[in-house]
Amino acid sequence: MVVAVLAVVFAVLGWDRADKAASVVSALAGVAAVGVAVWAAWPAASVGGNPSRWLSLT
Numbered sequence: 001m002v003v004a005v006l007a008v009v010f011a012v013l014g015w016d017r018a019d020k021a022a023s024v025v026s027a028l029a030g031v032a033a034v035g036v037a038v039w040a041a042w043p044a045a046s047v048g049g050n051p052s053r054w055l056s057l058t
Helices: 002-013 015-046
Strands: none
Touching: 002 015
């Protein structure tokens, strides 16, 4: 869904402005990826790094 929306936005903006929009979207995706990585690592660090304590597969 997000890819389709971005494709439409890039098509409507035209090439001159679409490259700037793509740069902004890429930067936001990078920041979001770092945020998700920190969020995912936070519980492991708080319980001593043993995922079996906080991850239950049952």
